Amino acid sequence: MNELAMNESDTRDRVLKTMLSSQSALLAYAHSMLQDYSAAEDVVQNVFLIVARKYEDFEEGTSIVAWCRPMVRFEVLKYLRNSKREQTVEDRVLQNAMDAAFDEQQTDDLNFRMEYLRNCLAKLPSKRRELLRLRYQDQAGYLSIAEALGISLETVRKSLFRARHSLRNCVDLHIQREVSP
The missing domain is CATH 1.10.1740 (Rna Polymerase Sigma Factor; Chain: A)
Structure with missing residues (x-):
């Protein structure tokens, strides 16, 4: 696969x-x-x-x-x-x-x-925050991001995947802490 x-x-x-x-x-x-x-x-x-x-x-x-x-x-x-x-x-x-x-x-x-997302975003390394900003705030495509940052298309894909994964885990952890007694 x-x-x-x-x-x-x-x-x-x-x-x-x-x-x-x-x-x-x-x-x-x-x-x-x-x-x-x-x-x-x-x-x-x-x-x-x-x-x-x-x-x-x-x-x-x-x-x-x-x-x-x-x-x-x-x-x-x-x-x-x-x-x-x-x-x-x-x-x-x-x-x-x-x-x-x-x-x-x-x-x-x-x-x-x-609020959890803002806190988790602040904890990410600046390079990952920049990738996320370009992708979601500026709505840049993967190829545009790769060209702007001088990195390969595959690096953009993997880095965005890892950044989203980190954010998701961080937000989930905050939610679990709130729900747990």
């Missing part, structure tokens, strides 16, 4: 593991709309299959729940349509209230993650 295929496989695995760790939040969201735990499990399972196909669309460092929630909502609506169950006004109001509550929670979670 070549390196690109391994990186794609690693990315897919990370996204799916992240979704699995957020499965209870997605189930709660689906259940709040369906009031049927079995149906909610079916919906979230369908979303899991969608995520397995569309994992490349997920932007690492963002909330998997926020990314999956519209998929869950769409699958709930599809489930309701297929089961010929009509949505009442109360159902729609409840769904909107649940959306607002999830948005608020996700905003809080994102604020904590951003």
